[in-house]
Amino acid sequence: MSSTDRYDAEAVERKWQAEWAAKGTNAFTKDELERADEPYYNLMMFPYPSAEGLHIGNIYAFTGADVHGRYWRLQGKTVFEPIGFDAFGIHSENYALKVGTNPADLIPRNVENFTRQLTRMGGMYDWTHTVDTTDPKYYRWTQWIFLKLYQGGLVERRNAPVNWCPSCKTVLANEQVVGGLCERCDTAVEQRQLPQWFFKISQYAERLLDNIEKLDWSDTTRKAQANWIGRSEGAEVDFSIQGGSGAVRVFTTRPDTLFGATYMVLAPEHPLVDSLTTAACRAAVDDYRTQVAKRDLVERKKTDKEKTGVFTGGYCINPMTGKAIPVWIADYVLMEYGTGAIMAVPGHDQRDFEFATVFGLPIMRVIAAPGEDANTALDSAYDGDGTLVNSGRFDGASVEAGKRAIVADLAKRGAGEAKVNYRLHDWCVSRQRYWGPPIPMVHCERCGAVPVPESELPVLLPRVEDFKPDDSGVSPLARVKSWYETTCPQCQGPARRETDVSDTFLDSAWYFLRYPSADRDDVPFDAELTRKWLPVHSYIGGNEHAVLHLMYSRFVTMALKDLGFIDFEEPFAKFRAHGLIINEGTKMSKSRGNVIVPDALIDKYGADTVRVYLMFLGPFEQGGDYRDQGIQGPHGFLTRLWQSVLDANDVAPDPVVERKLHQTIRQVTEQIPNLQYNTAIAAMMEYLNVVRAGGRTPRRAEVAPLVLMIAPFAPHVAEELYQRLGHNESLFASARWPVFDEAKAADALLDVGVQVNGKLRARVQVAADADEAAVRAAALANDNVSRFVDGKTIRKAIYVPGKLLNLVVG
RNA sequence: GCCCGGGUGGUGAAACUGGUAGACACAAGGGACUUAAAAUCCCUCGACCGCAAGGUUGUGCGGGUUCGAGUCCCGCCCCGGGCACCA
Structure with a gap:
């Protein structure tokens, strides 16, 4: 065997990433999007592009979603899998302040790094349909949505309290207040009343609540939404x-x-x-x-x-x-x-x-629990059921x-x-900050608050070198006179631009509408494409956004429907929350210094191994514990798979192996759509163990389907092996998911457990079509069973076909 | 306090609808091949008793239902996450 035939993950991954990019394997033209037969919109929560780069949690989430998309693609669907960047907001702004850079310079660098890392992980992203919320071509339409909601009567300006740090002279988010003190300078935080813009989401409370039961979402997420709305x-x-x-x-x-x-x-x-x-x-x-x-x-x-x-x-x-x-x-x-x-x-x-x-x-008692009366003393509040007392003519009635x-x-x-x-209250979208889309309103002394005409969008966020908050209590933009001085769109008199920017949650409340139409500058989203591709078929993301992001997205979608821009009111047909990755039993954090660096891992094992390992750690929806040594398992598995395919001969498949193959296809096919990735991978490992048992030489027909089944998890090595099996086109462009044959998956012999009085005493092998009498005969013929049965009467026998026989004796 | 998860070997974890607990993998130990190493392959691996066959016991704790409970019911304990004076 020559050295080039060794599994060289780096070379394989480099080759196929280049191939996908060159051939546009994962990108769609407008025409292709319009003509798709079986569109499948596979969405994942877009990341905030931090300076540190992708962390393992992002990679975990994106890999899980990518596996899902690749699976459906192999099932014949046209899978649209976009990714973008949620780059506005307080994180970027604070980080920029800390390092003394302008976020406008920082973000493009971070985006570039994220793009490199995402590509390196082998995600099936359509890079021709990406979004960056800080791009004026995007936030122009964020502002447009503000205007449309305003015109629809869903936006209102009113006073509301904000956290105010008198020392930093700035407005703080709730999470920046620690124990009543400013997290940066430890000064006691106060409240201030400021006029702010609100979206009237509370008008939609009932609909948002009622729709929940119709959604195919993780149960935990649906409950969190219902609790947040809090109907009483x-x-x-x-x-x-x-x-x-x-x-x-x-x-x-x-x-x-x-x-x-x-x-x-x-x-x-x-x-x-x-x-x-x-x-x-x-x-x-x-x-x-x-x-x-x-x-x-x-x-x-x-x-x-x-x-x-x-x-x-x-x-x-x-x-x-x-x-x-x-x-x-x-x-x-x-x-x-x-x-x-x-x-x-x-x-x-x-x-x-x-x-x-x-x-x-x-303190007066007006409800009496059973056994109590109007005079029973109260030593704490009683909030249980009972009957009314001390309540005039209502005495004796039940609580209800x-x-x-x-x-x-x-x-x-x-x-x-x-x-x-x-409980749900209106959504305050005003932020007295710099790094966000300016709210497209103008304040005129004569006309009051006037919306910026659509034709003047975007209201560009000016480049401001000094965007540190000061004691004015308003946005840094309020210091840029040349920017905020304008004329009233209504009366042409002198006016002042709104100097607050909008909440980042608004940027992310509609990005899924933008992706298919990301290349269009004339509309926020193309009506035809939107009808074809939305609602999103599958959305995967973290439970940390179970409430706000999903709620706001649902609200914006509902409002846009009512305003006649789209014809559906729920944006995500299916949502699944993924779990969290911890490291050796403890939470990962910078301060603990136990953050896993993905680039180093990929250098060492390759992206395919990292992908398989992450998906193998535990149930995707529950997360898992990352242990350094554990990665050896998946790495060895891919190496053995590689070797097995290269060694495979043309002999017809062994019937025993073939049966296991069909059982494996059945299990993997059932489990991948349910995100049961860990057990699907285990099944494939088990199968490969059978294929290689005793050092036997694998047969081509035994391993070829395995190459397809591992493809969603390890796309690069699967492509390479697929090619070496004699195919010219990309696996993802030409192959179809293997189909199992129930007849071939059926076992000829069954292993039936035999219990006596509920205790397992033996296992007997019977023909697959054996009836209860045959199983019973086989059981009684077993020495260990007869030992416990002899001399006693069998009072009852419970037979679970093909599984278990329980003899009750006494 | 409330709402979600979760608690199974040395470790990460499996277990369909109540039906043979511990699949798969890591670690550990032993063996084959090899000059050696790597790689690969084979074996052992919950605890206790036993030469073995086998037995007893075992899924956080205490009860219960059932022929049979990791799984269902009641009452607790612990861990993780979210929300929190919501009237």
Whole structure:
């Protein structure tokens, strides 16, 4: 054997990557996309191109998705597998600040490096249809989407709190606030109110929730989405203000406990706080409100701190008891949920109970559990089921019936109504930052906020050398006078551009619509191509995006459908979340210094080995533990496969090997579409062991199908072996997935376990068509079985055909 | 606190719908081939008892259902991830 016949992964991979690029094996022309017979859009979450390059987690995810795409391609589908770069955002911006470079210079270098690495891993990417969210040709259409939603009445400008670091003089994202302090300078973070742009996603809450059950998505992801939307059924109830006009409206899920509402609590920011506050309480209320405003948003939401609050001096009337109850303010009531005000029922809500205990407010029982009555003392809130007590004419009703009856009563009197509330709140898309697409709006003193005309898109992000945040509290763009000074598109008067940029999540909320039409500059997405290729057939990505990215993508898709731009409302027919890779039992992180460097691994073993190993580690949807030594297994496997194909002769396949082959094809064919890659690979290893058992010489017909089956995992070596088996064209362009023959997969003899009283005593071999009597005879003929049966009566026999016989004796 | 995962040999992990636990692989040990090494091939490999045949035991813990439980039910413990005062 000459040295050129040794498995040289590097040479093989170089050769085939060049071949694919030269022949355009994985790229589609517009015409090809339009004419595809069986389109299959295989999408994976595009990466943020960091300066460090692809990490093993990216590679794991992309490989798993690529295996999926290559499999369907071999099954005859036209698989479109694009990749792009999600390059805007705070990560790039902060990193650029840290190293003192402009992100506009940094990103192209990172993209180039990522492209090199992705190519090197052997992904089946169509590089003629890629996107870069920072390219004006892309973000022009991100801005277009903003405008379309604006025109559709789905965008609104309103004040909202942001985290503010008084020392860095900048707005912070929630994750930049650590323990109430700025992560960079440890200064206490405050809240500031700024006008921001919102997408009214909450209008879609019901549809977003209802559609979930129709989606073929990972269960965990669907549950996360449902929880995030957080539907809760209850009622809104008016508590009229004593000695004043109007009422305070609250949302409650427990209208049945209304008789137990002994006080009320408003969020400190609630608009009625001012009018409810009496002169005597004014100072304390103002003081408390200032303190709350000072705290950052993250700290505000901590649940484990002691309840605080102050009395406003005002009273409202409980619509059921007619009694006046005091109105307090406290930071445990949030302005953004419900109506920003609650009726407190300390007897049956733990938070209210704690608050009432701290401030000595009355606690009343209005629900009695079985065995309790109206006078049973409460030492904590009781939130279980039971019957109403201390509730006038509603006494004796169940919780369920009480809810209905009290809501009906309130409705009759015009004091309340049934109401469904959602946790999901509107999407704030404003970022007081530099590295993002400028929001395409103009502020005119006369006309107010005016959208930039479509014909003037893109609103280019100017190159700004000094994009460090300053104390203005607004985007760095607000310092670039030459940029923000403009004229009003409506009245031509002097105007000022919106200087905030949009959220990165907006960039990624529509990129899948762009890919097929990435080469079009006249439209964001071609109508025909979109109809043909979307919704996405398969989407694979991390569970860290299970909520926001997927939710926003669904929302944008729904909105675009309602606006008449597309004819479907769910973007991803199928979604699967992949697991995480850990290293020797511990999480990988830069600080631990245990990050696996993919380039070094590929240098040593080749991309094919790395791909197979990553997919072999554990179930793809659960992740796995990367162990350095383990890679030897897959590497040896590919080496043996190589050797076996080169050594193969033309003798007809051995029947025993052939049976195993068909069983293997069956298993692998079933498991790959379900992402059960680890066991599919194990089956192929097992088969190759049979082919090579005892050092026998493999036959060509025994190994040729294995070359095809390993191709999704190890595409380069598969191509090379396919060629050496005598084919001229690329395997992926010409080969078809092997088909198994059920008859040939069937075993002639079956191994049946024999139990006596549930304990395994023997295994007997019987003909595949043996009936129960035959199995029983064979079992009783077995010494070890008769040992346990002799002298006893067989009371019962359970026979699982072809598998197991259990004799119950006694 | 709540919602998801998960807990099986020395290790990563398999196990269809309740039916022969530990496939496949790593590591370890032994052997063949070789001048040697590499590569390749073969054997052993949960624990305990036994020369063996075989037996007992074993899937985080405690109960239960069943002819039969890693798998189902009830009650716990531990690990990982996400959400978190949501009224």
